[in-house]
Amino acid sequence: MLRAAVAALAGAALLLLAPIATSPARAVAEPGCDFVDQQGRCRFRVESPGSPGGPSAPSAPGGGGSDVVRVCTDWKDDVIDCVNELGTWSDARGCYMELADPQPPFEHAVWDGRTDGVVYRCTLPNPGTSSWWTVTVWLPTAQPGPAPRELAEQAIAEMQFRAGQIGMSPAVDAPSVVGLPTWLWIADPDEHTVGPITRSATAGAVTVTATGSLEKVVWDMGDGDPVTCDGPGTVYDPAVGGEGSPTCGFTYGRSSANQPGLAYPVTATSHWVVEWAGGGQAGTIRLHLTSTAEVRVAEIQTLVTRG
Incomplete structure (x- = not known):
């Protein structure tokens, strides 16, 4: 009242x-x-x-x-998750990187005759579509995961x-x-x-x-x-x-x-x-x-x- x-x-x-x-x-x-x-x-x-x-x-x-929450962007500058079920986003390679488990046999073309290093799956956005495609890449050393x-x-x-x-x-x-x-x-x-x-x-x-x-x-x-x-x-x-x-x-x-x-x-x-x-x-x-x-x-x- x-x-x-x-x-x-x-x-x-x-x-x-x-x-x-x-x-x-x-x-x-x-x-x-x-x-x-x-x-x-x-x-x-x-x-x-x-x-x-x-x-x-x-x-x-x-x-x-100071720092901020990391923001990851794809090739179109659209914001995407930095970590998801595909792996951890690599700004340098423009794909989600995940250690291949199991590692492919040395006879696989990705090794190119090498017997050292490691193989990763690199999952990239397919330009112009909402789909993704995966390639395998060889790296000389294992990449550190996210801190x-x-x-x-x-x-x-x-x-x-x-x-x-x-x-x-x-x-x-x-x-x-x-x-x-x-x-x-x-x-x-x-x-x-x-x-x-x-x-x-x-x-x-x-x-x-x-x-x-x-x-x-x-x-x-x-x-x-x-x-x-x-x-x-x-x-x-x-x-x-x-x-x-x-x-x-x-x-x-x-x-x-x-x-x-x-x-x-x-x-x-x-x-x-x-x-x-x-x-x-x-x-x-x-x-x-x-x-x-x-x-x-x-x-x-x-x-x-x-x-």
Whole structure:
């Protein structure tokens, strides 16, 4: 009842703040993504080691400093899996490489009279079609398989993280109000937006398992200091009236009448921690994904008259 009354008063207040009444508040926004691959999966940034919470610049796989999840592309520059049932993608050869097991006999033409080295199956995309074809290639030495860290990145790619949609109260069809507690939460909670989530990747005899957990959500409300919440927040319950959220909330101190677009830009950045282990190694990878919204905030004016 309290929020309904406040919303009604806010509607009346908008008559005094006419520019704010041009459109309803947008309290649920579609998430964004730095890069989406051909399968519609979000390719996200990995934070710099030793700099938790900060964005990183991409660098080549295996390079120093910051790094990103490896992205493999075929001859058409379409994004493909770096590791799958065909083997491990080789950028140099443009095919999936897998050690032939068993090795063909020395009489096979691929050996060309040699008796040393190893034979690999090289599976290539067939240009112009969706099919693949396989050839055998001889190499002087066995090629190293993907490092456990690379397999961890493949497992993370299979998690298909999404930036969660922004949920807020007051509802989308009413502006927020100065002095009224605003509840904040992730509106589409599942394993891809709030976790936990576990995936594995295997190459040969090595399996790496990674588990991602949502560490925190940092909300920038566009008016004041960011709000840090230790989880996805709590969905607003009308039964509590005008009380604040028990887990994640904010109270606006000024209207948005003077803001560009007459609204505050709101961002919700989900910070993830992914723990992985396998192949005799273990590590931690930190990720962050951000959603945005625009929120209009009204201020209720009190008129005192002599009666």
